[in-house]
Amino acid sequence: xxxxxxxxxxxxxxxxxxxxxxxxxxxxxxxxxxxxxxxxxxxxxxxxxxxxxxxxxxxxxxxxxxxxxxxxxxxxxxxxxxxxxxxxxxxxxxxxxxxxxxxxxxxxxxxxxxxxxxxxxxxxxxxxxxxxxxxxxxxxxxxxxxxxxxxxxxx
Amino acid sequence: xxxxxxxxxxxxxxxxxxxxxxxxxxxxxxxxxxxxxxxxxxxxxxxxxxxxxxxxxxxxxxxxxxxxxxxxxxxxxxxxxxxxxxxxxxxxxxxxxxxxxxxxxxxxxxxxxxxxxxxxxxxxxxxxxxxxxxxxxxxxxxxxxxxxxxxxxxxxxxxxxxxxxxxxxxxxxxxxxxxxxxxxxxxxxxxxxxxxxxxxxxxxxxxxxxxxxxxxxxxxxxxxxxxxxxxxxxxxxxxxxxxxxxxxxxxxxxxxxxxxxxxxxxxxxxxxxxxxxxxxxxxxxxxxxxxxxxxxxxxxxxxxxxxxxxxxxxxxxxxxxxxxxxxxxxxxxxxxxxxxxxxxxxxxxxxxxxxxxxxxxxxxxxxxxxxxxxxxxxxxxxxxxxxxxxxxxxxxxxxxxxxxxxxxxxxxxxxxxxxxxxxxxxxxxxxxxxxxxxxxxxxxxxxxxxxxxxxxxxxxxxxxxxxxxxxxxxxxxxxxxxxxxxxxxxxxxxxxxxxxxxxxxxxxxxxxxxxxxxxxxxxxxxxxxxxxxxxxxxxxxxxxxxxxxxxxxxxxxxxxxxxxxxxxxxxxxxxxxxxxxxxxxx
Numbered sequence: 092x093x094x095x096x097x098x099x100x101x102x103x104x105x106x107x108x109x110x111x112x113x114x115x116x117x118x119x120x121x122x123x124x125x126x127x128x129x130x131x132x133x134x135x136x137x138x139x140x141x142x143x144x145x146x147x148x149x150x151x152x153x154x155x156x157x158x159x160x161x162x163x164x165x166x167x168x169x170x171x172x173x174x175x176x177x178x179x180x181x182x183x184x185x186x187x188x189x190x191x192x193x194x195x196x197x198x199x200x201x202x203x204x205x206x207x208x209x210x211x212x213x214x215x216x217x218x219x220x221x222x223x224x225x226x227x228x229x230x231x232x233x234x235x236x237x238x239x240x241x242x243x244x245x246x
Numbered sequence: 247x248x249x250x251x252x253x254x255x256x257x258x259x260x261x262x263x264x265x266x267x268x269x270x271x272x273x274x275x276x277x278x279x280x281x282x283x284x285x286x287x288x289x290x291x292x293x294x295x296x297x298x299x300x301x302x303x304x305x306x307x308x309x310x311x312x313x314x315x316x317x318x319x320x321x322x323x324x325x326x327x328x329x330x331x332x333x334x335x336x337x338x339x340x341x342x343x344x345x346x347x348x349x350x351x352x353x354x355x356x357x358x359x360x361x362x363x364x365x366x367x368x369x370x371x372x373x374x375x376x377x378x379x380x381x382x383x384x385x386x387x388x389x390x391x392x393x394x395x396x397x398x399x400x401x402x403x404x405x406x407x408x409x410x411x412x413x414x415x416x417x418x419x420x421x422x423x424x425x426x427x428x429x430x431x432x433x434x435x436x437x438x439x440x441x442x443x444x445x446x447x448x449x450x451x452x453x454x455x456x457x458x459x460x461x462x463x464x465x466x467x468x469x470x471x472x473x474x475x476x477x478x479x480x481x482x483x484x485x486x487x488x489x490x491x492x493x494x495x496x497x498x499x500x501x502x503x504x505x506x507x508x509x510x511x512x513x514x515x516x517x518x519x520x521x522x523x524x525x526x527x528x529x530x531x532x533x534x535x536x537x538x539x540x541x542x543x544x545x546x547x548x549x550x551x552x553x554x555x556x557x558x559x560x561x562x563x564x565x566x567x568x569x570x571x572x573x574x575x576x577x578x579x580x581x582x583x584x585x586x587x588x589x590x591x592x593x594x595x596x597x598x599x600x601x602x603x604x605x606x607x608x609x610x611x612x613x614x615x616x617x618x619x620x621x622x623x624x625x626x627x628x629x630x631x632x633x634x635x636x637x638x639x640x641x642x643x644x645x646x647x648x649x650x651x652x653x654x655x656x657x658x659x660x661x662x663x664x665x666x667x668x669x670x671x672x673x674x675x676x677x678x679x680x681x682x683x684x685x686x687x688x689x690x691x692x693x694x695x696x697x698x699x700x701x702x703x704x705x706x707x708x709x710x711x712x713x714x715x716x717x718x719x720x721x722x723x724x725x726x727x728x729x730x731x732x733x734x735x736x737x738x739x740x741x742x743x744x745x746x747x748x749x750x751x752x753x754x755x756x757x758x759x760x761x762x763x764x765x766x767x768x769x770x771x772x773x774x775x776x777x778x779x780x781x782x783x784x785x786x787x788x789x790x791x792x793x794x795x796x797x798x799x800x801x802x803x804x805x806x807x808x809x810x811x812x813x814x815x816x817x818x819x820x821x822x823x824x825x826x827x828x829x830x831x832x
Contacts, residue, residue, distance in 0.1 A: 104390055142576075
């Protein structure tokens with residue numbers, strides 16, 4: 092997308108105006124400061140996805156659009172989780188974080204903060220592996236995606 | 247004399263192109279100079295604090311004529327009527343805050359019907375944006391869902407380039423309204439003026455030429471068709487493709503139906519024309535749609551008022567769809583052969599290929615198909631009681647057609663009168679029928695007629711309206727006086743919000759909630775008080791004479807108040823949820 096004020100609201104507005112659902116959305120400037128890249132996760136039948144694709148392409152601020160699910164691709168999401176870690180469960184929480192290749196990036200005598208990166212499914216699995224009572228706060232970045240191999244979204 | 251003014255007077259005799267002189271101009275002068283470059287004749291607007299610098303710059307030139315409306319909604323409708331009747335973009339200027347919000351209805355109207363408008367909105371100075379300043383509104387945010395694109399100009403150095411882009415985006419591809427929001431300080435600051443010769447936007451590249459393989463596939467379907475149908479919409483008019491469409495239809499001997507927005511794209515008096523289709527379309531058009539085996543849709547968007555129940559739409563047809571907007575294809579109805587491109591380009595290629603080859607549709611099958619269509623036609627679905635003692639609204643429109651020789655520009659508002667105008671005024675030429683089809687905006691007709699009349703000063707311009715709609719922009723009678731616009735207002739006055747009353751009669755057991763107005767004005771006196779001619783017509787035998795008398799008053803606006811049958815309904819009708827073969831006939 093053009094890295095311009097209002098570009099993000101055009102996309103978000105299109106989704107709400109036409110009744111499409113945004114599951115997650117991430118956006119940041121690219122190596123070319125005049126462009127920003129957005130990864131948007133949505134769900135729908137083939138017809139709905141086709142219509143979303145066409146409508147997005149009509150937005151003047153959208154420079155190029157790629158449906159990642161048309162080919163092999165990599166999805167990554169980052170999550171920060173603050174956990175209640177006092178007394179007996181500290182070792183257990185550390186082991187669970189290790190199993191998911193999470194890193195503990197902040198420690199107090201009452202809490203751990205875990206940083207975890209992976210697909211959305213992996214992050215969900217980590218949260219499910221925890222006792223819900225220990226979760227104080229969850230921050231998820233939303234999904235970023237890139238195509239595998241030579242396929243790319245480059246202007 | 248300031249530098250900018252000197253420049254203005256100098257350039258009248260000296261065609262300065264961009265870059266030759268390093269002249270600093272204020273934003274307001276850049277604005278006006280840019281409109282000159284775009285060849286703008288008329289700008290419709292209303293002044294206010296945020297645009298005063300621009301109005302001062304307009305005052306100092308005589309190329310762009312400013313038309314002062316009485317409400318900003320009318321400015322956008324007038325520019326819209328100008329655009330629809332000429333094919334050129336309509337241009338509007340309004341002030342910040344309420345000026346811009348009043349314009350929104352007109353912008354949304356143009357957006358739904360893909361009409362090229364460039365709307366300039368004033369904005370509070372950049373340092374006050376976001377401060378809840380006097381007459382501040384988020385014009386970009388408010389208009390975003392109803393524009394093709396919009397721009398906020400924060401730096402006077404970007405002004406000329408942005409105006410160029412605005413006209414480019416509004417008029418190319420699928421046209422539409424573009425808003426340019428200009429803060430007051432930007433119109434006061436100075437920059438070196440240079441108007442770009444061309445514009446290139448990496449993210450905006452409309453397609454022009456249709457895919458050759460798809461065109462071949464479409465032609466194969468067309469020549470193999472036994473019961474073909476041409477269904478064409480406003481895109482044919484916007485894309486100036488009426489001539490190509492007519493040639494193709496005649497070469498193939500296919501029946502043609504037009505949407506409400508497409509009327510005039512194919513001559514209505516031609517025997518191959520089966521009338522408008524859709525909710526209030528003709529029996530023959532809707533039955534032919536239902537039974538056709540190949541449907542060629544051109545510049546139409548399968549609107550719900552056309553398709554009726556989508557599950558029952560054209561159940562036997564293979565569908566070819568030509569449209570400039572890929573998002574219109576397979577949006578509501580799955581299409582077999584999509585062709586993205588300018589409709590005129592695609593139709594020309596089709597004609598050329600057909601003429602080069604010798605494949606033609608099966609004449610015997612077509613003969614049978616026409617026989618079937620003529621049988622449907624013989625139902626005379628638009629028939630009405632011609633012996634009534636009351637004025638039938640259909641009769642007024644038919645008589646208007648007769649008196650104007652079918653050659654008037656006709657604008658309308660929204661409701662029953664709009665449908666009768668569409669059914670009974672036979673448009674043989676494109677850009678003659680000016681109505682709000684998509685948004686259905688009451689109040690559109692009179693201001694739209696102003697734009698049409700300005701663009702065509704010698705033409706007959708009739709505004710077919712009702713006593714409900716006309717009151718939504720009645721104040722524009724004052725504008726008509728100021729600019730001596732001799733519009734003929736045909737007020738089909740039945741004392742009811744007729745289309746609302748019709749639905750209440752059919753579907754709400756005659757509970758006429760709020761569809762009757764108790765205290766209508768005396769329209770004759772009202773017209774006279776604005777300085778126009780007012781007439782009231784109460785008997786059928788007076789209709790033709792009155793219309794003739796009105797048409798003879800070439801330089802006066804005549805407001806004709808026809809007191810019509812209060813109980814008349816629009817037929818035929820496909821009720822909501824019905825299929826095209828499930829029409830209510832009278």
